[in-house]
Amino acid sequence: MSITKICCIGAGYVGGPTMAVIAQKCPHIQVTVVDLNEERIAAWNDENVDNIPIYEPGLSDIVAEARGRNLFFSTNVEKAIDEAQIIFISVNTPTKTYGKGKGMAADLKYIELCARQIARIAKDNKIVVEKSTLPVRTAEAIKSILDNTGNGVQFQILSNPEFLAEGTAVTDLLNPDRILIGGDTSVEGQKAIQSLVDVYANWVPADKILTTNVWSSELSKLTANAFLAQRISSVNAMSELCEKTGADVNEVARAIGMDSRIGPKFLKASVGFGGSCFQKDILNLVYIAKSYGLNEVADYWEQVIIMNDHQKRRFSNKMVQTLYNTVADKKIAFLGWAFKKDTNDTRESAAIYIADDLINEQAQIAVYDPKVSSKKVLADLDYLETRTSEKNSANVTSFSSPYEACASAHAIAVLTEWDEFIAYDWQKIYDGMQKPAFVFDGRNILNRVALESIGFIYQGIGS
Ligand code: UDX
Ligand code: UDX
Numbered sequence: 001m002s003i004t005k006i007c008c009i010g011a012g013y014v015g016g017p018t019m020a021v022i023a024q025k026c027p028h029i030q031v032t033v034v035d036l037n038e039e040r041i042a043a044w045n046d047e048n049v050d051n052i053p054i055y056e057p058g059l060s061d062i063v064a065e066a067r068g069r070n071l072f073f074s075t076n077v078e079k080a081i082d083e084a085q086i087i088f089i090s091v092n093t094p095t096k097t098y099g100k101g102k103g104m105a106a107d108l109k110y111i112e113l114c115a116r117q118i119a120r121i122a123k124d125n126k127i128v129v130e131k132s133t134l135p136v137r138t139a140e141a142i143k144s145i146l147d148n149t150g151n152g153v154q155f156q157i158l159s160n161p162e163f164l165a166e167g168t169a170v171t172d173l174l175n176p177d178r179i180l181i182g183g184d185t186s187v188e189g190q191k192a193i194q195s196l197v198d199v200y201a202n203w204v205p206a207d208k209i210l211t212t213n214v215w216s217s218e219l220s221k222l223t224a225n226a227f228l229a230q231r232i233s234s235v236n237a238m239s240e241l242c243e244k245t246g247a248d249v250n251e252v253a254r255a256i257g258m259d260s261r262i263g264p265k266f267l268k269a270s271v272g273f274g275g276s277c278f279q280k281d282i283l284n285l286v287y288i289a290k291s292y293g294l295n296e297v298a299d300y301w302e303q304v305i306i307m308n309d310h311q312k313r314r315f316s317n318k319m320v321q322t323l324y325n326t327v328a329d330k331k332i333a334f335l336g337w338a339f340k341k342d343t344n345d346t347r348e349s350a351a352i353y354i355a356d357d358l359i360n361e362q363a364q365i366a367v368y369d370p371k372v373s374s375k376k377v378l379a380d381l382d383y384l385e386t387r388t389s390e391k392n393s394a395n396v397t398s399f400s401s402p403y404e405a406c407a408s409a410h411a412i413a414v415l416t417e418w419d420e421f422i423a424y425d426w427q428k429i430y431d432g433m434q435k436p437a438f439v440f441d442g443r444n445i446l447n448r449v450a451l452e453s454i455g456f457i458y459q460g461i462g463s
Pocket of ligand 1 (some may be wrong): 009010011012013014015016034035036037040090091094095110111113114131132133162276277
C-alpha cells in the first residue's frame with residue numbers, strides 16, 4: 001500500500017520530533033500529530049517556532065519548513081485517525097503508581113484508551129504502530145482490543161521502537177544507527193511491514209532497516225536501554241572505588257574505551273542517569289522477568305537501578321559531609337536541572353533527587369538551568385510528595401543568571417553537562433561566593449586545575 005496519510009497520537013518528546021522528520025523527508029505524505037493536551041498542541045502551532053513545546057537542537061527549523069505544508073498539529077484525534085492509513089501510538093507509558101506491579105510495571109491505560117479509540121473510529125483497514133516503549137506482548141493486547149471492539153476492519157500491529165536520544169533527537173532521526181520494525185509473520189503482516197519500510201526508505205539506507213517479529217522488536221528496545229544504562233551504572237560503580245583508591249575514573253574510562261570490544265561511548269561517570277526511559281524500561285524488564293519466575297534475571301537487571309540510586313544518594317551525602325556536616329541555611333547553587341544537556345526535559349533528572357536530599361538537610365537551593373522554568377523545578381519536587389509545595393518553594397529559588405544563582409553560595413553542584421557552564425567567568429563566580437568555595441562537579445565537565453588555581457575546592461565524580 002502506498003502511504004499518503006500518517007497520524008501520530010502523542011505530541012511529546014518522541015512523537016513530535018519523529019513526525020517532524022518524517023514530514024520533512026516525505027513531502028508527499030500528510031503527517032498529523034494529535035494530542036489530548038490542548039496547550040501542547042497550541043504551542044506546536046505557535047506562529048513563532050521558537051515557542052514549540054520541546055527544545056531540541058535543529059527541531060524548530062524542521063517544523064518551520066514542514067508545518068502547514070504536510071505537517072499538522074491538532075487536537076482533533078478522531079479526524080486524524082479516520083483519515084490515516086498508518087497510526088503511530090506515541091503516548092506516555094509511565095511506571096504504575098497503583099495496584100499490581102506498582103512502582104515497576106508500565107501503566108498501559110493510555111495505550112488501551114488509544115486502541116479503543118482507534119477501534120471505534122476506523123472504517124477502513126489500518127496499520128497501527130507502537131512507538132512508545134512497551135512491555136513485551138503489548139501488541140497482542142492492542143490487537144485483541146482492536147479486533148474485538150472494532151468495526152470489522154483489518155488491523156495490522158507493528159512495533160517500531162524509537163531509539164533517538166533527547167538533545168540529539170534530530171540528528172538521531174536523520175541518521176539512525178538502525179530502524180527496527182517488528183510485525184506479524186503472515187502475508188498481511190509482511191505487507192504492513194513493507195509499507196512502513198517504504199516510508200523510512202525515503203531517507204534511511206536499506207541496510208539499516210531491520211525487520212523482525214513483534215516480540216523481538218519490543219524486547220530489543222528494552223534490552224538496548226538496559227545495556228546502555230548498565231554501562232553507566234558499571235562505570236559509576238567504578239567511580240566509587242576510584243575515589244577510595246586514588247585512581248581517576250576518567251582515565252580508567254578512557255583506557256577501557258579504547259578496547260574496540262568495549263568502545264568509548266556511554267562510559268561517562270556521573271551523578272546518575274536520568275530521563276524518562278532507562279529506569280522505567282529496566283523496571284519493566286525486571287517485572288517481566290519476575291512474572292515468568294526468572295528471579296536471577298530480574299535481580300541482575302535491578303542492580304543497575306540500585307547502583308544508580310546509590311550514586312545519587314552518595315553524591316548528596318558527600319556534599320553534606322564536605323560542607324562540614326551541615327548545609328542548614330546554606331545557599332547551594334545548582335547549575336543544571338535537565339536530565340542531560342540540550343533538552344528541557346527533566347523527567348527522573350538526578351538534580352531532583354539531590355535537591356530533595358539537600359532540602360531534607362534544610363539547605364537553600366538556587367537553581368539555574370538555561371532551558372528549565374522555575375515552575376517546572378518546583379513541580380518536579382512537588383511530584384515526589386516528600387513535603388508540601390509551600391516548603392519546596394521556601395527552599396528552592398530559580399534564577400535566570402548563573403552568576404546570581406551562585407552569588408553568596410557556599411557550594412555549587414553541576415548537575416547537567418550544559419556546554420555553557422564551561423565557558424563561564426569562574427573567577428567572577430568565585431569572587432561572589434562564600435569562602436571556602438566548593439564545586440561538586442556531578443558531570444566531570446569543568447577544568448579542575450583551573451578551578452583549583454582560582455581557589456575553589458573541587459570534587460568531581462570518581463577522582
Ligand atoms: C513517551 C514515553 O515516555 C516513551 O516511553 C515512549 O517511548 C514514547 O512516548 P514522550 O514522547 O517523551 O515519550 O512522552 P511525553 O512527552 O509525555 O508525550 C506523550 C504525549 O501523549 C503527551 O503530550 C500526552 O498529552 C499525550 N497523550 C497521552 C495523548 O494524546 N493521549 C493519551 O491518551 C495519553
Ligand atoms: C535513551 C536512549 O539513549 C535512547 O536510545 C532511547 O530511545 C531513550 O533513552 P535519553 O534518555 O534521551 O535516551 O538520553 P541518553 O543520552 O541515553 O542519556 C540518559 C542519561 O544517562 C542522562 O541522564 C545522561 O546524562 C546519562 N549518561 C549518559 C551518563 O551519565 N553517562 C554517559 O556516559 C551517558
